[in-house]
Amino acid sequence: MGIFNIDGPFYKIGSTIADILIIGLMWLLLAVPIFTIGASTTAAYYVFTKRVSGKEGYLWRDFWQSFRQNFLTATAVWLTILVVYAVLAFNVLNANLAEGFVNILLVTQFIIFVQISFIAMYAFPLISRFEMGYRTVFKTAFFLANRHILLTIANAVLLAVAIVLSLVQPVFAIPAIGLYLHFSSFFILLAFKKYRPDLDEMVDTGALGPLNLDDNKKTAILDLDALKKIEESKK
Numbered sequence: 001m002g003i004f005n006i007d008g009p010f011y012k013i014g015s016t017i018a019d020i021l022i023i024g025l026m027w028l029l030l031a032v033p034i035f036t037i038g039a040s041t042t043a044a045y046y047v048f049t050k051r052v053s054g055k056e057g058y059l060w061r062d063f064w065q066s067f068r069q070n071f072l073t074a075t076a077v078w079l080t081i082l083v084v085y086a087v088l089a090f091n092v093l094n095a096n097l098a099e100g101f102v103n104i105l106l107v108t109q110f111i112i113f114v115q116i117s118f119i120a121m122y123a124f125p126l127i128s129r130f131e132m133g134y135r136t137v138f139k140t141a142f143f144l145a146n147r148h149i150l151l152t153i154a155n156a157v158l159l160a161v162a163i164v165l166s167l168v169q170p171v172f173a174i175p176a177i178g179l180y181l182h183f184s185s186f187f188i189l190l191a192f193k194k195y196r197p198d199l200d201e202m203v204d205t206g207a208l209g210p211l212n213l214d215d216n217k218k219t220a221i222l223d224l225d226a227l228k229k230i231e232e233s234k235k
Contacts, residue, residue, distance in 0.1 A: 019047075019048075020175065020178035023044050024175060024176070024177040026044070026060070026063055027040050027041065027043075027178070030043070036071075036075065038075050038078025038079070038124060039067050040067065041074070041078075041181075042127045042128045043064070043066040043128070044181045045125040045188065046063070046129065047062050053199070066128055073127050078124075081119070081120050084116045085116070088109050088116075091105065092106065092109055095109075115142070119138060119145055121145065121152060121155050121156065121159070122145050122188070123138065125185070125188040126140055126141055129199070148191045158184055159180055159184070161176075161180075162180035
């Protein structure tokens with residue numbers, strides 16, 4: 001009887017699988033216009049990072065509120081990343097015009113591609129959980145991606161597998177997306193909690209968007225300066 005009740009393992013596993021499929025579908029539907037991919041990804045990370053921390057909530061309400069509240073910042077960040085990818089693609093396709101510098105150009109474009117991809121992996125989770133401006137998102141994401149390179153590489157491998165699986169077998173796109181976002185949230189939280197170990201423990205923020213405890217004089221804002229100070233204090 002114990003394994004089948006609401007607190008049993010079967011219920012929890014089934015609930016997690018359902019969450020993965022539902023969020024995967026919601027992400028896909030709201031990402032269809034392309035320019036909304038940033039906001040959709042931010043909303044998915046808000047739900048999953050709360051879930052893996054043991055904070056239950058209402059799936060659709062949490063997703064939709066985060067989508068709306070973070071839409072402008074997430075969209076601005078996503079469009080910037082999209083423009084960088086477009087410029088990189090243009091440069092690679094026209095690399096032959098740089099006679100004598102083709103190899104240097106290609107290597108440079110690859111390095112930029114890797115860095116902007118690493119930044120993208122952290123940017124939207126950051127937006128989903130912390131109050132920060134456009135420029136701070138990029139600076140903080142760059143710092144975290146390179147400071148915790150092993151977590152970043154593990155995340156990149158997961159993403160590559162999800163993309164390949166979705167392209168080879170489109171029928172698996174929804175579970176692949178959901179699984180990536182779910183397991184990626186574990187890596188993201190490992191990085192976040194190195195600087196905010198009390199994340200999701202200080203206060204129950206319920207279905208609110210980014211953490212903002214200014215009213216309690218306990219600002220939950222993650223910024224680059226704070227990260228650097230913490231790193232320096234550990235040396």
